[in-house]
Amino acid sequence: MAVVAPLTVEDRVVGTLAAYGATPSAGLVTAVGEVARWVSGQLELAELDKSRTALMEAEVRALRAQISPHFVYNSLTAIASFVRTDPERARELLLEFADFTRYSFRRHGEFTTLAEELRSIDRYLLLERARFGDRLQVTVQVAPEVLPVSVPFLCVQPLVENAVQHGLEGRSGPGHITISAQDVGSEAHISVEDDGAGVDPEAVRRALAGHADGEGMGLGNVDERLRQVYGDDYGLTVETAPGAGTKVSMRVPKFRAGVHP
Structure with a gap:
């Protein structure tokens, strides 16, 4: 029976x-x-x-789809401006643009290494320097110990894109961006800071709550994915005020079971 x-x-x-x-x-x-x-x-x-x-894969696909047409247009315009005057630089920029888009649209893996993410950011900044020239000033402070750390794919790059937008666009003078990744015990502490016009804190709150449009969607997407992977204690921290610049920070465990590039 x-x-x-x-x-x-x-x-x-x-x-x-x-x-x-x-x-x-x-x-x-x-x-x-x-x-x-x-x-x-x-x-x-x-x-x-x-x-x-x-859900995480869908959110990464959504973030890939948010690569700004404005950025693509400006990058290609900047490259075109060198075709006659400096064809070698135009060729180099075009190759960097191809590598940047290839990384952003890659189809495998929810995670990457911090080193790979920073390499893509370097390409992005190279393209933006072709547009802004010496107005775009960048300081990068990265501890070698955190370069192999696994991080969610496209978790730092959107922060740098926001920093460029807030720090330089609509501004005639130079803007300074600081990218930092420090080794702090069992965690990597990563931050992106600009000295731009700052952001209304209420707009930041809406972005992190997933109620923003346009550029704010990148912050909300990154914040949500960090919380999904590491827990609610690991979301984004945003320090900003109108006229005071913006600093966006995150903490990432250096070792996490099931998290690898």
Whole structure:
């Protein structure tokens, strides 16, 4: 004789668990029920993990799709301006542009190394320098120990793009951006700071809550993915005020089970 119990995921029966015995006892019925509940719980956890992974992949795809047409147009215009006067530089910039877009649109992996992310940022800044010239001033301070650390794909680059927008666009003088990545115990502390006009704190709050349009969507996307991967203690921290510049910071565990490039 068999004792059968359903296996469920969100109240959907997805299978059955059966135990056979000559004479089913109350103890066997109870045991089968308990095991079925435990297996159902494990199936639900697996389903949640699968959904979480799919959500993260969708969010990365959404962030890739947000590469600004404004940036693409300005980059190609800057490259075109060197075609006659400095064709070698135009060729180099075009290759950098191709590498930048190739990285941004790559189709594999939710994670990358901080070194790879910074390499893409360097290409981005090279293209922006072709546009802004000496007005774009950048300081990079990175501890070698954190370069191999795994980070969510495209988690730092959007912060640098925002810094360029807030620090230079609509401004006639130079703007300074500081990119920092420091080794702090079991974590890497990463920040991007500009000395631009600053941002309304309420606009920042809306962006982090996922209620912003345009450029603010990048911050909200990064904040959400950091929290999904590392927990709510690891979201973005934004320090800003009108006229006071903006600093965006994050903390990333240097070692995390299941997180690798």
